[in-house]
Amino acid sequence: MTPNEYLAKVLSAQTLASNSPELKDLQERRTQVEEHLREHFDDSSPTIRYGGSKAKGTMIKESYDLDIVCYFDHDDTAAGETLEDIYNNVRKALEGKYLVEPKSSALRLKGASADTHGADFHIDVVPGRFTDEEEADAFLYISSGEKNRLKTNLDVHVAHVKESGVIDAIRLMKLWKVRNRLSVRNFILELAVIKLLSSKKSATLATQLEHVWTELRDNIDDLAVEDPANPTGNDLSDLLNAAKYELSTAAGSTLDLMASSGWEAVFGSVEQEDRKENIAALRRAAAVATPTRAWCRDA
Amino acid sequence: MTKPWHRSDPAYFEKEKREVEREYPNLRFRLAGELVVLEGDFPLIAEGKVRDRYLVEITMARDHPKPLPVVREVAGRIPRKPERHMNGDGTACVVLPDERWKSWPVGAPLVDFLNGPLRSYFICQSVVESGHPWPMEELGHGAAGIRTSYAELLGTDDINVIRGYLVCLAAKQVKGHWSCPCSSGKRLRDCHLARVLDLRTRIAPADAAKSLRYLRG
Numbered sequence: 001m002t003p004n005e006y007l008a009k010v011l012s013a014q015t016l017a018s019n020s021p022e023l024k025d026l027q028e029r030r031t032q033v034e035e036h037l038r039e040h041f042d043d044s045s046p047t048i049r050y051g052g053s054k055a056k057g058t059m060i061k062e063s064y065d066l067d068i069v070c071y072f073d074h075d076d077t078a079a080g081e082t083l084e085d086i087y088n089n090v091r092k093a094l095e096g097k098y099l100v101e102p103k104s105s106a107l108r109l110k111g112a113s114a115d116t117h118g119a120d121f122h123i124d125v126v127p128g129r130f131t132d133e134e135e136a137d138a139f140l141y142i143s144s145g146e147k148n149r150l151k152t153n154l155d156v157h158v159a160h161v162k163e164s165g166v167i168d169a170i171r172l173m174k175l176w177k178v179r180n181r182l183s184v185r186n187f188i189l190e191l192a193v194i195k196l197l198s199s200k201k202s203a204t205l206a207t208q209l210e211h212v213w214t215e216l217r218d219n220i221d222d223l224a225v226e227d228p229a230n231p232t233g234n235d236l237s238d239l240l241n242a243a244k245y246e247l248s249t250a251a252g253s254t255l256d257l258m259a260s261s262g263w264e265a266v267f268g269s270v271e272q273e274d275r276k277e278n279i280a281a282l283r284r285a286a287a288v289a290t291p292t293r294a295w296c297r298d299a
Numbered sequence: 300m301t302k303p304w305h306r307s308d309p310a311y312f313e314k315e316k317r318e319v320e321r322e323y324p325n326l327r328f329r330l331a332g333e334l335v336v337l338e339g340d341f342p343l344i345a346e347g348k349v350r351d352r353y354l355v356e357i358t359m360a361r362d363h364p365k366p367l368p369v370v371r372e373v374a375g376r377i378p379r380k381p382e383r384h385m386n387g388d389g390t391a392c393v394v395l396p397d398e399r400w401k402s403w404p405v406g407a408p409l410v411d412f413l414n415g416p417l418r419s420y421f422i423c424q425s426v427v428e429s430g431h432p433w434p435m436e437e438l439g440h441g442a443a444g445i446r447t448s449y450a451e452l453l454g455t456d457d458i459n460v461i462r463g464y465l466v467c468l469a470a471k472q473v474k475g476h477w478s479c480p481c482s483s484g485k486r487l488r489d490c491h492l493a494r495v496l497d498l499r500t501r502i503a504p505a506d507a508a509k510s511l512r513y514l515r516g
Contacts, residue, residue: 062374117387179325281348291435294384294394
């Protein structure tokens with residue numbers, strides 16, 4: 001198997017099929033969130049759409065979140081006079097049904113019922129307000145940092161990634177991020193990958209990844225990214241700078257690992273036959289592993 | 300209030316950290332207030348190869364190692380269902396606390412928890428995920444599992460006897476003049492005191508007290 005065949009299999013194993021239980025579960029929860037918000041803000045009819053990796057096509061099975069944007073019309077004040085009001089009112093509306101963990105501009109939903117208490121639903125709701133009647137640009141409230149609002153454009157972000165021509169490389173780099181427990185924001189990583197591969201779109205996937213890691217290892221200080229939806233108004237340098245050291249270190253380790261042990265040392269084995277063999281090995285291991293009896297607190 | 304374990308005995312913390320990081324280089328320690336969190340990629344190694352991996356978050360309480368570490372599978376891969384031994388809040392039911400003495404007694408190093416009960420738990424999850432039945436013995440959920448465990452331990456399914464033993468195990472101290480929980484009518488010192496004292500070396504009073512609450516409904 002060539003490196004590219006191998007990477008294609010890694011990607012295939014990380015794809016959530018449309019009928020997968022994970023995706024069905026997320027979609028069901030998304031419907032519940034949307035219904036709840038529409039009911040609560042029935043005077044406003046907000047625009048509720050998928051954002052994040054679901055909209056961009058960069059989801060990976062190993063770690064996925066669902067972003068749901070909830071944007072109100074530019075002249076709508078029923079949901080709140082200010083952006084902060086909107087953020088807080090959406091939070092209060094969601095708190096009726098979920099445990100809500102406020103993030104910088106999003107609201108993380110967790111279970112609030114007896115059987116799901118505290119469970120992370122992997123859903124972020126992003127409240128905002130369109131800047132004008134075009135309903136393209138939107139302002140988001142920022143609860144941390146110097147600025148208290150951010151101008152953004154979901155369509156531009158989605159298009160920037162979808163039309164980058166390097167979606168497969170982005171998905172693999174996200175998987176690499178997850179496997180290496182890197183704290184860099186996905187948005188920053190996506191922008192960095194797109195930028196670093198701007199002249200390598202026709203290269204093979206293996207070449208693309210090696211190029212990205214080499215650049216991160218050797219030239220990270222020269223790397224800069226900008227928000228395609230707001231290049232001058234949204235400075236991303238702090239977010240990137242905070243991640244440069246870990247990105248560079250992890251990229252160096254990965255290149256070393258690949259050189260010494262090959263691609264499988266980076267992303268693991270993928271063959272269906274391997275999977276069967278792995279399960280068979282785990283079943284054999286179960287027979288000799290420490291015999292413990294799993295229980296469950298919830299009856 | 301006493302200091303959390305990692306501050307009251309830094310040498311012990313460093314030893315735990317060193318041992319875990321040597322065997323699990325993709326797991327990292329993080330301090331979260333008074334708690335110690337171990338997080339990262341937990342590999343399932345069998346026959347010399349990594350066969351599967353899980354993203355985990357393992358939280359040690361401030362009085363570690365008395366209570367079991369709280370384990371979460373953070374990628375959302377395992378359904379939060381009792382039949383998968385997952386609580387609704389996303390915490391994993393790796394082992395009934397009352398049975399931990401069999402696989403990870405108090406005082407054993409943390410790495411033994413990872414190599415023992417936790418590895419077994421995730422092996423079972425991978426096997427079940429692939430469509431096979433849970434490959435190890437498992438306990439029923441809630442009070443049913445507790446009753447099964449104590450019935451086997453004590454050799455009786457009599458709920459009153461089980462509750463009686465749990466009262467003795469949950470107490471700060473046992474007194475010889477108490478009635479023996481075996482319902483013989485004798486005083487404890489004349490009957491099963493040795494057995495009770497032996498069980499108290501293995502089962503923590505707090506765990507017994509929780510189980511007693513379950514069995515009382």
